[in-house]
Amino acid sequence: MQFQNNKLARKLNNEKDYSTEQKIKEAARTLFTQKGFAETKTREIAEKSGINLALMNYYFRSKQKLYDIIMEENMASFKQGISDLFGRTDLDAYQKIERLANYYIDEFIAHRDLPMFIVSTIYSSTEMDFVNNEQDMISKSRKVFVNQIKDLIAQKKIKPIHPAHVISNLIGLIIFPFMIGPLLKKRAQINEKEFVELMMERRQLIPVWIKSMLEK
Amino acid sequence: MQFQNNKLARKLNNEKDYSTEQKIKEAARTLFTQKGFAETKTREIAEKSGINLALMNYYFRSKQKLYDIIMEENMASFKQGISDLFGRTDLDAYQKIERLANYYIDEFIAHRDLPMFIVSTIYSSTEMDFVNNEQDMISKSRKVFVNQIKDLIAQKKIKPIHPAHVISNLIGLIIFPFMIGPLLKKRAQINEKEFVELMMERRQLIPVWIKSMLEK
DNA sequence: TAATGATTTAAACAAATGATTAAAAAAAAT
DNA sequence: ATTTTTTTTAATCATTTGTTTAAATCATTA
Numbered sequence: 001m002q003f004q005n006n007k008l009a010r011k012l013n014n015e016k017d018y019s020t021e022q023k024i025k026e027a028a029r030t031l032f033t034q035k036g037f038a039e040t041k042t043r044e045i046a047e048k049s050g051i052n053l054a055l056m057n058y059y060f061r062s063k064q065k066l067y068d069i070i071m072e073e074n075m076a077s078f079k080q081g082i083s084d085l086f087g088r089t090d091l092d093a094y095q096k097i098e099r100l101a102n103y104y105i106d107e108f109i110a111h112r113d114l115p116m117f118i119v120s121t122i123y124s125s126t127e128m129d130f131v132n133n134e135q136d137m138i139s140k141s142r143k144v145f146v147n148q149i150k151d152l153i154a155q156k157k158i159k160p161i162h163p164a165h166v167i168s169n170l171i172g173l174i175i176f177p178f179m180i181g182p183l184l185k186k187r188a189q190i191n192e193k194e195f196v197e198l199m200m201e202r203r204q205l206i207p208v209w210i211k212s213m214l215e216k
Numbered sequence: 217m218q219f220q221n222n223k224l225a226r227k228l229n230n231e232k233d234y235s236t237e238q239k240i241k242e243a244a245r246t247l248f249t250q251k252g253f254a255e256t257k258t259r260e261i262a263e264k265s266g267i268n269l270a271l272m273n274y275y276f277r278s279k280q281k282l283y284d285i286i287m288e289e290n291m292a293s294f295k296q297g298i299s300d301l302f303g304r305t306d307l308d309a310y311q312k313i314e315r316l317a318n319y320y321i322d323e324f325i326a327h328r329d330l331p332m333f334i335v336s337t338i339y340s341s342t343e344m345d346f347v348n349n350e351q352d353m354i355s356k357s358r359k360v361f362v363n364q365i366k367d368l369i370a371q372k373k374i375k376p377i378h379p380a381h382v383i384s385n386l387i388g389l390i391i392f393p394f395m396i397g398p399l400l401k402k403r404a405q406i407n408e409k410e411f412v413e414l415m416m417e418r419r420q421l422i423p424v425w426i427k428s429m430l431e432k
Numbered sequence: 433t434a435a436t437g438a439t440t441t442a443a444a445c446a447a448a449t450g451a452t453t454a455a456a457a458a459a460a461a462t
Numbered sequence: 463a464t465t466t467t468t469t470t471t472a473a474t475c476a477t478t479t480g481t482t483t484a485a486a487t488c489a490t491t492a
Contacts, residue, residue, distance in 0.1 A: 020439080035340075038255035042480060052441050057481060064480095116339050122399045123332050124251075142403060164404045164414055165421065172392030177384040183338045187358060188380045198380055205381065209429045236469080258450060268471050273451060280450095439488070445481080452475070459468070 021059050023049040029070050033113040036120070037067055071121065078118055079138055081107070087141030093148040094211065101174055101206040105199055108178045115178040142167075158214040169213065173206050237275050239265040245286050249329040252336070253283055287337065294334055295354055297323070303357030309364040310427065317390055317422040321415055324394045331394040358383075374430040385429065389422045 027049035031040040042063050046053040060066035081103055085096055108115050146163045153160050177184070177199065184190050190198065243265035247256040258279050262269040276282035297319055301312055324331050362379045369376050393400070393415065400406050406414065 036252060036254070038252065041478085043478095053480090054442085054482080055440065058439080062481075116336065119395050120332065120336065123395055123397075139403065162414060162417070164400055164406060165418070167404070168393040168396065168400070169389060169425070171396065172388045173385060176388030176392050179335050179339055180384065180387065181339075184380055184384070187355065188383070190380060198378060201378070202381070209385070212428045213425045257448085259448095269450090270452075270472085271470065274469080278451075434492085436491075437489085439486100441486070442484095444483080447478105447480085449478075450476090453473085455471085455473105457468105457470070459466100461466070462464080 020049075020051055020055060024051060024056055024059060024066070025070060028066055029074070030113070032067055032070055033074070033117040037063075074114065074117060075121070077107075078114070083137040083141045085141075086145040087137070089144065093145065093152060094207065096145060096148075097170060097210050098207040100170065102203050104174050105203045108175065109196055109199055112178065112181070115175045119175065119179065152214075161214065166210070166214070170206070170210060173202070173209065177202065236265075236267055236271060240267060240272055240275060240282070241286060244282055245290070246329070248283055248286055249290070249333040253279075290330065290333060291337065293323075294330070299353040299357045301357075302361040303353070305360065309361065309368060310423065312361060312364075313386060313426050314423040316386065318419050320390050321419045324391065325412055325415055328394065328397070331391045335391065335395065368430075377430065382426070382430070386422070386426060389418070389425065393418065 024045065028040070028045045031045055031048060042056055043053055045063075045066075046056055056063070056066065060069065082100070085091075085099055085103070088096070091099070145167075149158075149161075149163045149166055152158045181195060184198075185192070185195060240261065244256070244261045247261055247264060258272055259269055261279075261282075262272055272279070272282065276285065298316070301307075301315055301319070304312070307315070361383075365374075365377075365379045365382055368374045397411060400414075401408070401411060
């Protein structure tokens, strides 16, 4: 890839690199997350990013490679967030829940189609990287959190409950409203501004809800 | 469609009508719900239902029409369920929550890919029939339920809360675990049997959780 | 300025895919 | 038994779509 020299040069010269490469990726990210892999056509990506069809392949070799890169980036930030937080030992379970709600609700307000993308990726992952890998970071940090829950149960501070319920409920309460956003807007007559306000409200509410679910 | 006479005859003769038409629809339903419209190929449907490619078009005119029919059926049962229940005036809000959890968890255990299908349909619906239609059944019955919530708030029996939260939480708690089923199974080392047990547990738990979220 | 390398384009190719056709086989009706 | 209708098939068509090629333009450097 000879062009990298040039790219590197630009980077070093600190030019704002809103390059063609970036434009393609941005357009592709939007389309892929909105419509999935198969439904997104290469010509669509080209049109949306205002470039020629062949350029996409010049930069990314193929549609599949482009998709992989984007998905990898999307997932990386998502995974990192959870992993970093859940793995910490200086925070108790409630503090983690609180931070998780805050972090991801902000994240999802900013990137509105991430939720659907993440969930459908998880859903359709059979042998996928995201779910595999026994000894990866996220598995380890997950265990730290689960043990904190188990401890609370052992200390009779909360009701006995399968940790899978806690995690399902927590992630579900955070992510699900974004997935039925269109429905809320039409059905419940909520406009964009109100929707964001409701989501901001949830940053506070979710920890409280989880708490009242867990405690006796 | 001349074959309808024949079909009708069979129906009247009470023959079990596991016809080609049905086989195509079943195969298509599975594929469409699992992989979406674009990713499902007509030849795949044909192969899975053990019929010739041309038959699909003979019965359903086009892939799109077949998809529409299946989606319509999927949605109809989903909508009907909510509509019937929420609209009732002889049940209070809590009773409705209880029945909703029971009804749909059973439904989703039986049809495992319905949740993802429903949610992605809602998500990608802009001008869609599902969300449109001001004076339809589901809108009316939704209002009955929302008013019951508002009444409880007015009577100070529950904390003030936006009804959209209640509905998001309720539907989310029911439907979301099915969407991250694959994740739970791999991550939390839960096998199929345990997964179903957990979901059955939720039939009881969700109403309790909602209650403890709402009450002061 | 000339030359070299990077970027972009228009055009074309090949495979995949949705749909159709014409004819054969099976079933039903006469 | 014969005819008609329904069902099924193999082959083919036409379009879409991912990818490649070869050439043109632009930028950088010697």
